[in-house]
Amino acid sequence: MTTWQAIILAIVEGLTEFLPVSSTGHMIIASSLMGINELPITKVFEVNIQFGAILSVVVLYWRRFIQGLDFYKKLLLAFIPAVVFGFALGDIIDAMLESVVITAVMLVLGGIVLLFVDKWFRNADKDWVNYKNALIIGLFQCIAMIPGVSRSAASIIGGMTQGVNRKAAAEFSFFLAVPTMLAAAGYKFVTDLLGLEISDLITFDLVKIENSFAAIQSEEITLLLIGNFVAFIVAMLAIKFFISFLTKYGFKLFGYYRIALGVLILTLLALGVDLTV
Template identity: 80%
Template sequence: MEVWQAIVLAIVEGLTEFLPVSSTGHMIIFSSLMGINELPITKIFEVNIQFGAILSVVVLYWRRFLQGFTFYKKLLLAFIPAAVIGFALSDVIDAMLESVVVVAMMLVVGGVVLLYVDKWFRNATEDHISYRTAFLIGLAQCVAMIPGVSRSAASIIGGMSLGINRKAAAEFSFFLAVPTMLAAASYKLVTDLLKLEVSDLLKFDLVKIQNSFEVIHPNDLKLLLIGNFVAFIVAMLAIRFFISVLTKYGFKLFGYYRIALGVALLALLAMGIDLKV
């Protein structure tokens, strides 16, 4: 992977992670078109740069993260469904991730939903998120375990269906992304990419842990640092853009975009272009 390719993927991650457009679909397209989708470093890179995106939420909303235990108890309640279901169905989720057709179809279906969601929930005006609401938003987030659905879209729509207004639902979705993405990215990095068992970490097996990092070439560490920095900066800009557009115009713009992206993926597959997650 070249530096410019790393920057492109980091920009894509930063732009799409918190928007309701599915970062998975974008990563598939860009890594495949650049011819790096099968490189070992690509998988490691795509997982690792999520930490930069996560940090952008903490920096932008740092005051909210200092509110006290109530804030964290709500995040914990919302996080529990994804933690339980994600762990229990990890093999099923991985199997679905192998199908680019599933990603493309879900992009189109999700796009159609976004075209009408503002109309369906036009009476959603509440900005207070209770413990019950937080837990139910966490359940809604689990729909995004189907590749192409978008974690952001699932959690925001889940909040709006419970009467939460668009801005409050979007911001809670950002907050919920921190523990959810942190856990998912860390687990995938450790078990799938570094080939470690959870027991190795619990036993603090330094030999196995050290040997596992040999899959990352020293020259690739520079790419990971650059990628995280770019993803961090771009994600902060994307979050501000999303809140502004969402408040003024709603979801329709993102709905049309998702449909176009899903159709583009299906077209690339029909042309015989090898796309892999």
């Protein structure tokens, strides 16, 4: 992976992570088009640059993160389903992440849903999330383990099914992204980049941990630092745009975009175009 390829992927991550268009799907497509989707560093990079996106949420909403224990209890409750399903279905999820077809199909199906979300939940007007709402949002978020679904879209729609308005549901989705993406990025960093098992950290096998860090190439660290910085800046801009746009116009435009992109990819695949080159 070159520096420019890393920057392109980081821009894609920052732009799409908090929009209801599937950041995972876009990065799978982007890495496939650049011919780097099979590289081991790519899989680690795509997950770990989420640290930058996470930081953008914390910086923009820092006041919310010092509100008190109740805020964190709701986040924990919403986060638990992702932990359970993530560990239970890890191999299946990894297999789906390899498929551009699944990504394209889910982009289309998710886009169709977004065309009608505003109409279905036009009476959603709560500007707060209670414990029951938090748990249901967390369950909806698990649907996004299928590439192309969009974690943002799934969790926001989950909130709206509970009567939470678009703005409040979107902001809770941002907050929930922090523990969810932190866990995913941290797990991939430990297992894929360091080559460690979680048990190595639990038992604190210091020799093995030190050797793993020593084996990391400086080029990999440089790419990750650049990627996280770019993702942080772009994600901050994307969040500000999304909240403003969503409040005024709703989801329909995102739905049309998803459908168009998904259909384009499926058409190219049907014509025999190799999207991995």
